[in-house]
């Protein structure tokens with residue numbers, strides 16, 4: 001049924017027919033290729049990254065895919081960010097500017113260096129760092145910017161790069177949600193000093209849990225390698241003499257094996273997500289009360305998920321809107337996170353290491369309070385999250401768009417023959 005006619009049906013919430021009567025398509029992400037790789041890894045009779053072949057091969061392949069000289073592997077996206085910051089020698093009391101909506105892992109990595117997360121506001125439509133806000137937050141203590149490509153949408157990297165250059169800051173990209181995202185024909189993760197990735201179980205590709213960093217710089221790569229492995233130098237003939245403090249974030253051969261099989265699928269996963277996401281994005285334009293996401297000029301998202309904003313003055317409360325979508329069979333949730341990152345207790349109560357206020361005590365001037373980043377707080381309160389999956393079908397796309405249109409037109413009072 002054409003979307004315009006479906007919109008005239010009563011809402012499913014009120015007993016009308018569902019816009020999406022069939023469940024979303026799913027599939028198996030771990031199959032014979034992963035088993036084969038795991039079996040080969042086990043057959044080596046070692047699962048240690050420096051002795052086996054899988055981690056080495058994974059690093060080479062991931063770096064080659066991105067056209068970057070060095071890849072270092074570790075245990076998670078959080079670990080990757082910690083390793084990146086450690087490689088940049090971020091020190092206690094340094095300030096690191098990052099996005100006010102992100103996974104807590106981004107901030108944990110900063111705090112684990114004893115450094116201070118300083119939150120910048122976001123662009124209202126790309127949901128990524130607003131370079132003007134970043135510029136305002138730079139202080140003599142700022143050491144780095146962590147640019148989060150949220151939802152898989154690229155940040156405004158030219159402007160952030162210029163700020164980093166002008167103020168002599170490290171620029172680290174958090175690509176946990178952004179495999180193959182592009183900014184002006186460059187891959188996100190290759191533009192700043194270091195790109196960080198996660199293979200946790202929810203990302204484009206999964207090894208259960210794992211992380212990677214990419215860098216063009218040999219010295220950074222070497223320090224990252226040491227930082228991820230207790231500062232043990234595994235190169236042949238190297239003396240064992242840890243000379244700085246470093247955790248053990250080693251990825252083992254089993255994770256690398258699964259990662260290798262997953263890498264083979266990444267092009268297809270991104271292509272299918274893009275095809276679905278681009279058309280979902282296009283289909284949301286022109287609906288009453290909805291503002292689709294925007295991408296920076298020359299930016300191409302890779303759709304870990306999709307966020308749009310809704311105008312509650314036009315559509316009424318978000319919770320009711322999402323409930324009506326659910327009744328139609330359309331998968332949607334009221335927002336991505338329930339608050340801007342700096343409003344978690346960790347920040348507002350300044351609870352750091354071992355129940356003390358360290359490292360926050362080093363930066364009494366840095367505030368974490370409501371109203372700090374008004375645009376981010378507005379996004380949190382009025383955005384709606386739509387899932388994107390490589391398994392979703394043409395029917396899923398068509399029915400989802402019909403359902404959103406139907407609910408939007410009913411709630412806006414514009415559903416008319």
Ligand SMILES: Cc1ncc(COP(=O)(O)O)c(C=O)c1O
Nearest residue numbers: 076077078103105106176198200
């Ligand atoms: C933007 C972002 N950064 C960092 C992380 C942390 O990754 P991990 O869960 O692998 O530690 C995530 C994970 O959800 C994320 O989405």
